[in-house]
Amino acid sequence: MNLSHQQLLELIPQQAPFRFVDEITEVDDLTIRGSYRFKESEDFYRGHFPGHPVTPGVILLESMCQVGVVAHGIYLLAKEESPEEARLWTTMFADAQVEFLKPVYPGERITIRGERIFWRRRKLRSKVEMFAADGKLVAQAT
Secondary structure, three states: OOOOHHHHHHHOOOOOOOOOOOEEEEEOOOEEEEEEEOOOOOHHHHOOOOOOOOOOHHHHHHHHHHHHHHHHHHHHHHHHOOHHHHHHOOOOOOOOOEEEOOOOOOOOEEEEEEEEEEEEOOEEEEEEEEEEOOOOEEEEEO
């Protein structure tokens, strides 16, 4: 079954305040794209360089994983099983190789693009890239 972008978003298990995906804009068997705006009110900004807040790298990686691994994995699983099965699926994160190239500040909107490297036995490996609103690469991970 193919899920709509909204159905897929609703199946992501992470919820506020720990969901870092506002929308899924495209998805197919090979790629996924989503976006998020880091709100100035996010609690982690209070202590992460007070006076000059920067989005923590671990939060950027989490956002990349929520789109490029969790949401894409749910989409691929729902094609094999059902949305109900996908809802019960527990995501286990094994490892990441990540490179951060520029900071993300409060209020910035980022776009995340994931590309499937492989999907088998319910295991997904992806190449995920994060872009700033100006199109510049912010981070990349496998």
